[in-house]
Amino acid sequence: MLRTLTSNRMNENGYPFKLSREQLYYEFVSVSKEKQVQKIVLISRTDVAGIYNLALLDVLSDGSLCDISETNNNDLRIVIATVIKIMGDFLTKNSNSYVIFRGSDSRRQRLYSIVIGRELVEFSKVYEVYGVKDGVRYPFSVNNSYEFYLIKKKL
Amino acid sequence: MKVSKKNLPLEKRKGYEIVQKKLDECNAMLRTLDLSFLDNKPAPNQDNDKS
Numbered sequence: 001m002l003r004t005l006t007s008n009r010m011n012e013n014g015y016p017f018k019l020s021r022e023q024l025y026y027e028f029v030s031v032s033k034e035k036q037v038q039k040i041v042l043i044s045r046t047d048v049a050g051i052y053n054l055a056l057l058d059v060l061s062d063g064s065l066c067d068i069s070e071t072n073n074n075d076l077r078i079v080i081a082t083v084i085k086i087m088g089d090f091l092t093k094n095s096n097s098y099v100i101f102r103g104s105d106s107r108r109q110r111l112y113s114i115v116i117g118r119e120l121v122e123f124s125k126v127y128e129v130y131g132v133k134d135g136v137r138y139p140f141s142v143n144n145s146y147e148f149y150l151i152k153k154k155l
Numbered sequence: 156m157k158v159s160k161k162n163l164p165l166e167k168r169k170g171y172e173i174v175q176k177k178l179d180e181c182n183a184m185l186r187t188l189d190l191s192f193l194d195n196k197p198a199p200n201q202d203n204d205k206s
Binding site: 025040042044046047050051053057060064066067100104132137138139147 | 163165185188
């Protein structure tokens with residue numbers, strides 16, 4: 001099941017997205033027959049120049065933001081593909097920058113690790129992929145767990 | 156005229172405090188991170204670090 005959900009992310013079609021001019025975030029809409037859910041990929045400057053924090057957020061019906069909601073729209077693979085494309089868009093436009101992220105909970109953190117692991121061969125053609133643990137950055141390895149993931153486009 | 160909450164800037168929306176908290180956590184981690192890679196120093200091999 002998970003294999004189906006997480007395979008071939010880089011070749012997966014994603015939702016159309018647009019870059020906000022006012023703030024550094026991208027918006028897209030997760031669509032199913034049952035509902036539409038607005039999603040935001042927020043890319044924030046960190047205290048370290050050249051490193052940007054990435055967060056995937058749901059916009060709830062009252063406009064509030066949530067990073068732990070269960071969308072349950074049966075489109076996880078499309079959502080992940082979209083986030084990867086957005087990250088690629090950002091890193092192409094900011095080619096010397098890093099994007100750092102982690103899951104909002106342990107389950108999502110594990111999911112991201114699985115996705116990166118499955119995509120590593122394809123990813124590594126385009127990106128430098130690292131895991132951060134105990135204050136050290138390591139080349140991403142499928143056999144290790146990390147606190148954060150750090151990605152940069154190869155120059 | 157009522158302004159839709161969906162049109163509010165992100166930082167003024169409910170839930171943004173969680174986003175800010177996690178960004179603060181990220182910044183705290185970055186303060187502990189060896190940032191020499193920003194000067195293009197290669198990353199250590201984790202598998203060789205397990206001795």
